[in-house]
Amino acid sequence: MSEEVFDRGRRTISGCGLSGMMSLTGERVDGRAIRASIALLHERSNGLGGGFAAYGIYPERRDHFALHIMYDTDEARRRTESALEDDFDVAQDERIPTRPHPGIVNPPSLMRYFVLPRASRLEEDGATAEDYVLARVMRVNAEISDAFVFSSGKNMGAFKAVGYAEDIAAFFRLDEYEAYIWIAHGRFPTNTPGWWAGAHPFTLLDWAVVHNGEISSYGINRRYLEMFNYQCTMRTDTEVMAYLLDLLIRRHELPVEVACDVLAAPFWEQIERMPEERRRLYSALRQVYGGALVNGPFAIIFARHGEMVGLNDRIKLRPLVAARKDSWLYLSSEESGIRAMCARPDLVWAPRAGQPVIGRLGSEVVAGEPAHGGRIAVGQEATSE
């Protein structure tokens, strides 16, 4: 990737915008609602990046890994495709359909490949298909300059760019995809550059994460992840979050709730007050996974197939609101962002610091939903003249 850095001469005080929606029954909808939500949060971003992840969009290729790759040069594309030909059976390759948009300037070449690991190589490797793909994604991103794999899951995809999120949705024609989970991000880069591969979501396999905040533990997290063969190449702190989720949940098989307790660990003074059994668990988690604790202010939405999760840092230094309507779970930086997707939610609530909201496919019960009513919307009758 030509690491062209965009800076529109603006450093307006703001914060990133996040939105997410999930059908707990797997009903798929197109990208118009999520676009409306992130468009409403326009003021939270500054045009230096945005993106979406969508789950369930490639049902006709559901068993293939869908690689979305951006290239800045033909040479990068040749080298990458040659590597893909060696390692994978490529069932289909094509340009990612786009529609020119005045807000999206100088796009790189955007390709997608539906692939399966070559059986003979996979056997030689002795790895799982996921770890095989992971290793090759890391290799392209670290070793081939001007090429970035920005999506590598099955039956899902990430779409991201420099620009405003609502323009990016139009550019990638997201009204033509149907997904049962959509997550979105409008970016306001603070300490790191605005560039195409550095836009959110950050993905790996079918993980996607969007983030508002700053990870002050980035250096510690990055070194910790390097011990497990994850290489950080995107020059943006959020990248570590995607790899930590993959490490903790897929490879170490921690339950999602426990992984959230690692990322947003309770303070020692809170652990001291816990009953004996919980105290032992949380002490052990902090001791074993100190390198995975994410410090600094954050609100994140992350997803993989079958799950969408919202999580705040442990003292809630960034906003996050949740809502339910029928079989849908909604998350957003602001309640108004939710109402842009869903005008009349049944229940709206503010998740507590460090306590995840977890929607699971096939379950009407959302973890983190307030047991005693929470923040029920009142007096919200839509009025018009």
Added chain:
Amino acid sequence: MRIDASDLHYRDLNRRIREAAAAGTKSFDLLNVNGQRYIGDGIAGAEVEIDIHGVPGNDLGAFMDGPTIRVHGNAQDAVANTMNAGRIIVDGHAGDVLGYGMRGGELLVRGKVGYRVGIHMKAYRGRRPVIVAGGTAGDFLGEYMAGGLLIVLGLETTNGEPLIGDWCATGMHGGAIYLRGEVDPRQVASNFADLRAADAEDLQDIRESVEAFCEAFSLDAGRILGDGFMRVGPISHRPYGAKYAA
């Protein structure tokens, strides 16, 4: 004056309000509000009334100096930021960082409030800002509080739902916080603040504000004031005085 705020950008909406208020309009009905920021910011004049239908965006009533705003619904973050005078009434719930640096006026929220409510609110030349929350509050209530009055009533809470979160009164050095109901003393920053039962004189101190709250929401003030309140007050007016300068 009625304004349909559907798809209206906050700059256009607020310009219309400011221009009409400057021309003498006293009453505003804002319909279909969703997420527009900065409504009522910097508007002066005790006679101005703004009714908001929908969910106003962040920084509602910032720097406001006199008007009354009523939100027929929920509000988001940073309501009454550095507000000088006037009254904001929220029929639903409100978010985080309410009343940041607030210097005067009242914020009355019928439901729950979020984190860092009343952060660094202060009394100023005879002005005394007041925030009353009808429901519960999140962590860091009254953080760095320098003056004014914070009241959490805990109405209609159910078993097990804490009245406030952790680290209440961290950095507190002025003002008073009143909490209606039981509080775990470990939730209050004991290095900054004292927690004790409110006495008759304290109840006199909050009577006017609780009555204003009850009037706004048609509740019985006598019954609410009859219940046990706890009071949180600062230990020192300069808690950091010895930290950086011996």
